[in-house]
Amino acid sequence: MAYVAVKGGERAIDAAHAWLAAERRGDTAVPELETAQIREQLGRAVDRVMAEGSLYDPDLAALAIKQAQGDLIEAGFLLRALRTTLPRFGVSLPIETETMRLARRISAIFKDLPGGQVLGPTYDYTHRLLDFSLAANGTQATAPEAEARDEAAPRVPDILGREGLLEADGASAAEPFDLTRAPLTFPASRDARLQGLARGDEGFLLGLGYSTQRGYGNNHPFVGELRVGEVDVEIVPPELGFSVCIGTVELTECQMVNQFAGSKTQPAQFTRGYGLAFGHAERRAMAMALVDRALRAEELGEARTAPAQDAEFVLSTCDNVEATGFVEHLKLPHYVDFQSELETIRRLRGNTGKPATSLPEAAG
Amino acid sequence: MNTAAPSLTDEHPNRARAEWMGLLARARPAELAALLEKAQGLPGYVLLRGPETGLVMLRGRAGGGGAPFNLGEMTATRASVRDAEGRIGHATVAGRDEAHALVAARLDAALQDPARHGALKATILEPLAHSEEQRRAALARRAAATRVDFFALTTQR
Numbered sequence: 001m002a003y004v005a006v007k008g009g010e011r012a013i014d015a016a017h018a019w020l021a022a023e024r025r026g027d028t029a030v031p032e033l034e035t036a037q038i039r040e041q042l043g044r045a046v047d048r049v050m051a052e053g054s055l056y057d058p059d060l061a062a063l064a065i066k067q068a069q070g071d072l073i074e075a076g077f078l079l080r081a082l083r084t085t086l087p088r089f090g091v092s093l094p095i096e097t098e099t100m101r102l103a104r105r106i107s108a109i110f111k112d113l114p115g116g117q118v119l120g121p122t123y124d125y126t127h128r129l130l131d132f133s134l135a136a137n138g139t140q141a142t143a144p145e146a147e148a149r150d151e152a153a154p155r156v157p158d159i160l161g162r163e164g165l166l167e168a169d170g171a172s173a174a175e176p177f178d179l180t181r182a183p184l185t186f187p188a189s190r191d192a193r194l195q196g197l198a199r200g201d202e203g204f205l206l207g208l209g210y211s212t213q214r215g216y217g218n219n220h221p222f223v224g225e226l227r228v229g230e231v232d233v234e235i236v237p238p239e240l241g242f243s244v245c246i247g248t249v250e251l252t253e254c255q256m257v258n259q260f261a262g263s264k265t266q267p268a269q270f271t272r273g274y275g276l277a278f279g280h281a282e283r284r285a286m287a288m289a290l291v292d293r294a295l296r297a298e299e300l301g302e303a304r305t306a307p308a309q310d311a312e313f314v315l316s317t318c319d320n321v322e323a324t325g326f327v328e329h330l331k332l333p334h335y336v337d338f339q340s341e342l343e344t345i346r347r348l349r350g351n352t353g354k355p356a357t358s359l360p361e362a363a364g
Numbered sequence: 365m366n367t368a369a370p371s372l373t374d375e376h377p378n379r380a381r382a383e384w385m386g387l388l389a390r391a392r393p394a395e396l397a398a399l400l401e402k403a404q405g406l407p408g409y410v411l412l413r414g415p416e417t418g419l420v421m422l423r424g425r426a427g428g429g430g431a432p433f434n435l436g437e438m439t440a441t442r443a444s445v446r447d448a449e450g451r452i453g454h455a456t457v458a459g460r461d462e463a464h465a466l467v468a469a470r471l472d473a474a475l476q477d478p479a480r481h482g483a484l485k486a487t488i489l490e491p492l493a494h495s496e497e498q499r500r501a502a503l504a505r506r507a508a509a510t511r512v513d514f515f516a517l518t519t520q521r
Contacts, residue, residue: 056422056438057459087418089440089456094423094432101500103507111514119510146511148504155428169430176423176433190426191433198424198435230503232386233438235420239454242378245386246420246440247458253428276424276435 024069038062047250047279048072052320053079054180054199056249056278073201077321093234093243097253097276098155100229104280107156108223109257115153120228121280156225157255157272166224166257166270186312193295193311197288198276200318206283208308208318209290217294217306221273224257228280252277256289261300271300384475384489388468389457391492396467403487404480406470407448415443415462415469443469451476 025032039046039062049061053076060079068074104120107113119125121143133139160166177192179199184192197205212218230250234243254275262268273293275285294308307313317323388396400406419437426433442456443465453473457465471488474480 051436054436055419056436059459060439083419083437086439087416088437089418089420089442091421091434092423094425095435097424097428101503103503104510105507117512118507119512120507121510143506144509145502145505146509148501148508149511157428169425169427172431174431176431178421178434180421180434180437191431194424194426194433195435198433232390233420233422233458235440235456237442237454237456239444240378242382244382244389244456246389246456247438248390249422249438249458255428272427274427276428278436 024067033066035059035062035066038065044280045070045072047277047281048202048284049075049079050278051281051284052076052199052201053083055079055083058279073320073324077324080321090235090237093236095231095233095251097227097231097251098158100227100231100251100253102153102227102229103250104228105153105225106223107225110156110159113156113159115151116149118153153227155255156257160224160257160270164267164269167261167272184315187298188311188315190292190296193315194274194276194288194292196315196318197291200288200315201320201323202281202284202287204318204320204323205287205291208294208314209287211306212290212294212308217297217302217304217309219271219273219290219293219302220259221290221293222257223286224255224272226252226254226282226285228252228282250279252279252281252285254282254285254289256286256293258293271296381472381476384485385455385468385472387489387492387496388455388471390496391464391468392495393461393464395495396464396488396492399488399491400467400471404483406474409445409447409453409470409473411443411466412446412452413442413444415441415465417441417460417462420456441465445469445473447473449477 039058042062042065043058045065046058046061049064049072050056050058052073053061053064055061057079060082061075064075064078065072067078102115102118102120104122105115105118107117111117157166157169161168172191177189177195179192179195184196188196213221228250230248232245232248234245236243252275256273256275258271258273260268261271271293273289273291273296275288275290275292277284277288291308291314294306295311295314297304297309302309304310417439418441420440421437422435423432424435425431438458439460440456440458441460441462441464442454443462444452444454445466446452447470451473453469453471453476455465455468455472457468471484475484475489
């Protein structure tokens with residue numbers, strides 16, 4: 001069926017967008033929100049938009065949140081659209097999370113691990129009671145400080161790995177797959193899966209991760225380690241030929257340790273799932289790690305029975321920019337499509353020779 | 365860009381340059397601008413490239429130490445200049461601040477001049493390194509305050 005261009009609606013659309021702008025501003029008696037306020041005071045929203053927009057830039061994410069009136073999926077969409085207008089300068093050297101300057105680092109499997117349990121700025125252990133003192137502006141809060149111990153915080157996989165109890169990271173010299181350059185094909189390699197999950201919808205990943213805990217592809221997870229902090233980003237500009245640091249980013253990493261795999265020839269080992277996210281995003285990193293592990297079912301010789309273990313289902317559905325585009329496009333005019341459906345149903349009903357009121361029989 | 369290039373060893377001839385480029389890139393633009401006002405003027409320059417904003421694909425490693433994967437992109441701004449003395453300076457800095465990239469490239473050129481290096485090191489690089497050190501130490505102190513000291517409860521019968 002051909003698409004037929006129909007004009008009309010420009011005036012209505014202009015007025016609708018002007019109203020949207022006024023609604024975005026809200027009551028003008030209330031001071032306008034500055035993007036710096038969003039960046040500084042709504043950091044978790046900024047982090048989520050950067051992750052799902054797949055673009056690390058806190059200022060742009062804050063602007064997108066303002067423009068989208070706090071609709072975080074719309075904001076992520078705005079970042080994705082912007083990135084298509086920018087040239088790619090290159091790729092970073094792989095980030096070494098071991099060198100992270102830690103704000104938070106905990107392990108749920110070792111109490112006394114080298115480097116310690118560092119809680120950082122966390123909502124864990126809060127009572128989830130609304131704090132009405134925040135409603136009265138002018139909050140002054142300072143972070144307590146203590147003398148820092150000069151003690152390394154090795155990665156938990158390295159601690160377990162020394163005894164051979166945990167599967168190794170594995171290595172590959174191949175150039176990693178890039179979702180932004182090539183369409184995803186199946187079976188998808190782990191690098192492609194990790195990229196897809198890293199920018200997947202947090203709610204979707206959370207639901208899938210939860211589904212594995214509920215028994216749909218369970219893999220008995222433990223948080224081996226969760227770390228949040230700042231890492232350096234290095235690139236090798238072609239004009240220099242050596243690596244230079246171009247800045248820092250905040251990341252959250254989750255090492256999930258899961259139940260064993262082994263065989264007659266291979267001693268039993270804990271298996272692993274991995275999560276890495278822009279900003280301070282523990283729920284996202286943990287959910288990603290659960291789903292990453294679930295998607296390794298085939299590789300680890302497990303039956304693929306659950307949605308979280310189905311790479312095609314997970315990766316084709318987890319991108320909320322694609323998902324919202326396809327769901328929301330249903331709002332756009334489908335007059336002609338529907339007209340053809342109408343004609344079909346009228347023909348079907350006409351063939352039955354029954355009156356138009358007897359719907360249930362006619363539908364058969 | 366080549367991802368296989370190793371990080372610089374101590375003996376690498378470009379190590380000092382890579383270090384100052386990193387310091388300039390990580391600097392807070394406002395602080396860098398303030399330090400520059402106090403420093404002796406930089407030589408004139410012509411732009412060879414940029415300043416222009418683009419993307420760098422950030423890579424992580426599966427499991428934290430395994431095969432690289434593409435995590436997502438970040439914005440970056442780069443500039444290249446040739447100064448009045450013919451020295452070429454380059455900069456790539458995270459974010460979209462063109463003035464930051466331009467100043468970093470001009471300083472990269474000027475810092476290659478043995479006659480200027482000492483003064484610029486003292487007036488720009490050392491203060492930047494100092495404030496970065498302070499920021500990192502403050503982070504470490506705040507983290508240390510949230511470190512858990514476990515103690516065993518006495519069994520009560």
